[in-house]
Amino acid sequence: MKINQSSSTKKHSRRDFIKQLSAGAASLALSSPLIGSSLLNKKTKSDKKMGIALVGLGYYSRDLLAPALQETKECYLAGIVTGTPSKEETWSEKYNIPQKNIYNYENFDEIADNDDIDIIYIVLPNSMHAEYTIRAAKAGKHVICEKPMALNARECEEMIKACENNKVGLSLGYRMQFERTTQEIIRLGRDEVYGKVKLINGAAGFRMNRGGAWRTIKAMGGGPMEDIGIYALQAARLVTGEEPLSVTAQAYNSRPEIFKEVPESVSFQLLFPGGTIASLAGSFGIFTTDLFVTAEDGWFNLQPFWTYTGIKGTTPDGPLSFPERNQQAVQMDEMAVSFRDGKPLRVTGIEGLKDVKIIKAVEESISGGGKQVRII
Template sequence: MSFNRRRFLSWAGSASLLANTQTLWANAPAPRRKLGVALVGLGSYSQGQLAPALQLTSHCELRGIVTGSPDKIPRWQQQYGIKDSNVYSYETMHEIANNPDIDVVYVVVPTSLHKKYTLIAANAGKHVWCEKPMALTADDCQIMIDTCARNKVQLAIGYRLQHEPNTRTLMQYAKQRPFGAIKQVVARAGYKGGAPSADDWRIQKAMGGGAMYDMGVYPLNAARYTTGEEPIAVTARHKIYRPKTFSEVDEATFFELEFPSGARAECATSVYESMNTLRADCENGWYKLEPFQSYSGVRGETSDGTQLVKTVEHQQARQMDDDALAIINQVEPLVPGIEGQKDIRIVEAIFESAKNQSRRVLI
């Protein structure tokens, strides 16, 4: 029985990856020019992850930048060969409409600004990749979705893990239930951050700061894709370790999700404590990813000894190639705007539950 299950899990993981990506990868027309991507916001994520990843992609490339920091422009131009005509400020970003070099705008600014620059990009006729969390409110998410639809451009949300092979295997387990019904999920994501400066947007409520917006969508989204269900209720609480610094926003949030099947998810997120685990306990066994959201790779195992080996490919490169192929092949992206909106609806309920110290039923 153990041997057969191990073989099944190994086969299921491989088959799921093929099935979920064949529409994008097998149907890619050959060859055509790569899609031109402009990064909006040149902070640490663009600099350390996205720009290097774009050098590894097969179907898109870095061609433009949008920044409010003129001092960054020479270095970016020199390092990535970006033309003067493809450099924009936030005030001139709308002029990207007249630039055929740019096909996609990747919005990588603080969460409170995601809607603003998504709308500018969509109204300019450019496809939009928006970093997570999608926006501050579900209503803002809907405006973003509607604007992109009205302009006939794609909107994909930067949930890199949903493109990652081991994560996709867990998503397939949610459908196939190889260990029986899921009873409980544990999802935790956080880091031990230093003392932020007084002007850091991550401690400003209006900018979308705090642990829940910063890291909380990792365990939240993970609980949803691990169960394959949408939660029906949530109970949450916040915790502040450094009240002088975190006077406006949460430093840690703990929340429990209830699902229609009876499964529960115990979730935690923090910018005070390091945590990086995802585990599903089922009727007849368990499986986990640890780490489950590390940039350097995801690895895991199952209770019968199957190893989900650490992936070596660049997560953001795979994400952007998948999203580029969705545009090229004119199919829905793996993580469309509605997926980001579902998380934000729950995030809003989490804050309501914590504020009122009560269980919040989700409709």
């Protein structure tokens, strides 16, 4: 998905570039509403470690979130929710989780009475996000929901309303927004350090070799756009700082025996108000992790750009170098502080709603043979 680098790269001195780097964090702050003290239904001390309960104990919880919660400073693994009894004992022993903090999907609502648990992290198939976010909100718990937010815009809006009505915060597991090199790439685009962004090429994918998983089932919210293409979508939106006007999209399937209900790969093209064009893809057919941004006076890229470790950025002035930290730990610590202290959330439910609207427009374009669809 790369394109040739422009030979007319604008000259920037190393000193100017370093100054720009140092200013990155301050200028990156994303506009998002305050949680505010009015949304904190319980008084919390500013030094309190927030208890998180993981709902769904599949790969992401087991191999990434739970280990990350051993590194966090502002929150900890307080509880679990699982429908598999054998996992209860395994997790309880491994993470010293008391029996009173272990729930299943039948008694989930009893979590409302557990003061050890402040935050519910929804790590379930996409089709279950709305139900458990709303139930968590009614239980008076702050919510982190994995991406994508829900099956459609209506569900997203119901989730947002439920959290507002119950005076709890809602955020999404967009971990890359908390990753330092990614934040710098976003700043380079928004601040037009190399001029106005003209073209974005991005592809995110991995090879899935068997069917049956929920990611291949349409009714459960499966599909390459929802699961992996969303990284490319997020990158384009964040680098431009704009919302796309329209999309055209195409679907491909070379292994129909595996992908019976969803495409193997999706490519989509976004047109932004400022004239930027993004050519993006999400795939279950190949491993790919490239993001290349062409601006009027230069370029910058991330490779890899969506993986859990090893994010690398490059510009005409050289590589971007920031200390690597556990992405999920950084994400959850910042969210915990926001929930606890009523500080602005970097990622709100509105962010998830925007992405879901675009995903549905991608589906509409594919259904219409690649027609251009206006994004409302």
